[in-house]
Amino acid sequence: MAKKTPIRNRPKNLNLLTIRLPINAVVSILHRMSGMVLFLMIPLLIWCLQTSLSSEQAFLALGEVFQHWVPKLMLIALSCPFFHHFYAGLRHLGQDVHWMTTLNKARFSSRVVLVLDACSALIFAYYIW
Template sequence: MNKNRPVNLDISTIKLPAAALVSILHRISGVVLFAVVALLLCMLDASLESEQGFQEVADTFNSVPAKLILWVALAALIYHLIAGVRHLLMDVGIGESLDGGRRGAVTVLVLSVILILLAGVLIW
């Protein structure tokens, strides 16, 4: 083993390929979804308790922080879904090549950005 190899420990200078970025973001979106589901379940429980609870939850969704949380939850769901479909397509043999992986990763990123922006427009 060559011990004289250059070692780059500054992560801000590392250029990740699109497929690596999609993979990392897919994991992050999964963690965000896991965290947001607990919050959304609590809100569902409160809304099903009584008419007053429902009205409080409905009023909460009119605030800017609640809309932001909802948008983040939808963004994570949209991204996780699209990246998951990409993984399923790769499991059946579509886009397994190096070039196909790059094109699939860029497609996931572009489609996700478009749909996340559209979700933001619909929420606001």
């Protein structure tokens, strides 16, 4: 039987900035973070929807607010987690049915997710600007 190393004698790396995560882990962590951001933005989005549906004047006022560059930047910033969560979710669904499960294919699909995120956010930014 192999001798186990005591926990206190194992090497430790507590500096999170020096740990190099594989791209699969980065995409997975970003998927969780983007889900959290989208969940936390639900009250603001519901308020905007409720305001826009309350009256014609409120709809026009909200439309005027979103013509300013600050709300447009906020929408672009919110589109990044949306697109990432969407594409990474599709990737995870594909992996659930055993599609792209080898290491090289999983790395490729992670890169594809990141490229699609960036392209979709840029197209969205161009569209609303």
